[in-house]
Amino acid sequence: MKKILAMLLVLTMILSLGAISAFAADEVTLDVIISEYGSYTREWWDGVFIPKFEEANPDIKLNLEVVSWNDLDAVVNTRISTGQQPDILNFNAFADFVADDLLMPAEEYASEELQAKFFPDFWTANTMDGTIWALPILASARGLYYNKDILEAAGVEVPTTWAEVKDACAKIKEYDPNIIPWSLDISNDEGQAAFSYYTWNNGGGFIDADGNWALNSTENVEAMTFMKELIDAGYVWPEYATATRYPQQDAFAAGSVAMIIGPNNLYDIAADVNFGVASIPANEGKDPVNMGVCDLLVAFADEDAEEGRTEAISKFFDFFYDTDLYSEYMVYEGFLPVTADSAALLAENAEQFKKGGPDGGEGNSEYFANFNEVLASCEFYPTYKVEWSDVMVAVTAAEQQIAEGADIQETLDAAQAEIVG
Template identity: 35%
Template sequence: MKKSLRFGAAAIAAVATLSLASCGFGGSSGDSGGEEGSTTLDLLVPSYSDGTKANWETVIDGFEKANPDIKVELEVQSWDNLEKVVSTKIQANEAPDIYNGGPFAGFVGDELLYPTKDVVSEDTYSDFQESFLKNAEVDGTAYALPLIASARALFVNNALLNQAGVEAPTDWDSLLDAATKVSALGGGVAGYGMPLGSEEAQAEAAVWLWGGGGSFGDASEITIDTPENLVGAEQIKKMIDAGATQADPGSTQRSPLMDIFIQGKIGMQVGLPPTVGQIADNNPDLDYSIVPIPTKDGSPFTLGVMDQLMAFQNDDDKKEAITKFFDYYYSPDVYVPWVQAEGFLPVTKSGAEQLSGEEALKPFLDVLPDAQFYPSTNPKWSAADGAFKSLFGQLQSKPAQDVLTEIQSQVDAG
């Protein structure tokens, strides 16, 4: 994300400017649905993979054995549903005690979250990579715990590009040329996988708008309707109009489209580190490479994403239990296997040290220094994220300027 190197799905925005009463999702200590005298923590997380639920259950089983007086109730939602679910829970005064999400500044503005230092030990806090922790701050105070980081890179089907007589592109001109020639091969093959559907439209938008010199703004202002962003948006339309993409990119979701790449039917698509494992599991014979994302002039760039864990201030009687859970989860023997199972990059110093020799991570680690991030500490980023998801796919049929203007209007309206 928000938000460094991320191997999971793209971050979904949390709902800003909502109010929360003092009672929480699971009630207070001692009457929270568990055994008498126990504390129940409610944990709401998104699904990063088919194994996400089982991976969290492994963590929870170990934690509950070490802390028999604390129970953890797990709820796993899809990224598409996550924002709506957490919004509904907050409005019903049933916020989760612990939440795995993306942007969080709106929650901070409504004083819903514990400061990070209140719910982790000093040892755990000091183990986070400083750059990731900085990305979890609002006005100099961290209110979320970095969970995982990820970066994007271009996955290239070597066989299709060779068949089309082109090489892996480095800039937009060579990308358009290569993708058009791969699409011309026929047989259901697409040159470039362009997912502009609601799952992660903001990520594909960032790849192109930022790759052309634009941005989404910063902590103080969200800027979508700018001349710099129009350059990237018009390049997307150019790709679509040239037949360089799959059919109907405006409603195509990233995850199923990547499955098609893995099947060998797409020449190039921006992907994440978990894609490496998906290829190994589903099509190990695929001849592919991972290269930097092409930009307008070939300048180095990647979209960095960092997701977070955060704790809602539902009941101060639970603060000690939350701290115990976070300290347990981020211990290297627990955290590193979870990160490996999901295919993410670690955000802790101890985790990075343990995984430093992993060759599969190298292409993503190489592009990490050039990562740019969503302006997730801006309270209006939630509105921007939602606007991209609902409107950006209209680029397929509407003028690029009109789409950017409409997104900006939705952001400004809050």
């Protein structure tokens, strides 16, 4: 009797194993890494997206991880070097992956319908060697945020030129030495952003008119000289090399910083102070350039992938960029949409969606309408160039060396030499 029971047990186990593998063959699991845009990013993906997606696609399982920007580089790097790259990654660069043959061309998984949704400039922005390698996920537009009350009390107008910036800073410092007139972040977190604010607004930048790296141009030297003057005069946040922009944004929201160049979601963060938004000031005689940042979604190639992987990736993206769901995410995080249909919907009726957080209010159509317009005139980082990640590191290091007193021309020459060789 015991023997029969034992045999039955073994038989059931074998059969159930077969059943599991038969079941597993129909199911595709996608490994997804999403970057953490705010305190509630995880809640949206875990609480809204995954349940909806898995309900609509019972044959696809999502293994989704939300990773902070602080750790993202290390996580991605470790995953790739150990051969465990995710299927889909939300990141801010893609050219290195292309150089290592790690990515799938976007046209392999982005349906024609989806391709048509993107603003054409965003869709083609991630092109290298004639192939599009990444999908834009969301954008933000940077502008000059100023505290109206402080500026008024100090008796200064909103600065539009560099000379006016210095003048305004001097007067604010005179009015109250405990207020920091100008925010500056050249920390490892985002030194390249500060580099853009000043060089672009002096007609310089990362690349020249032919698209070649030009980190040591005369315009850039002038721009860095201006930045150094602000530091030397004591107008900026004292821990500019170690404090990221986040504590500085909080300080702006608390009324202890007078002017800060920040992204559009500062709009909500700074709701408690009386602030205005203007273009980033430019050097005399130069056109002001606002900065846009657009993050990406890439899909990694996998030669040994299970059947149906590419199809599952396509389904993931079709689902994510669905007009309503994607618009909801944009309102939730306070970022700007990169698809035309969502941009139109949000400019008209963002109020139907809620912002993230326990007391998140409803969306604001005016906000989206205004910033969509600003975004259209923004300049973006040259992420499509393979050296871009090295350039971010090089310009941040250069800024910090200049702030510490290194010769500006020599420092930028060295940065250029490091990139171009």
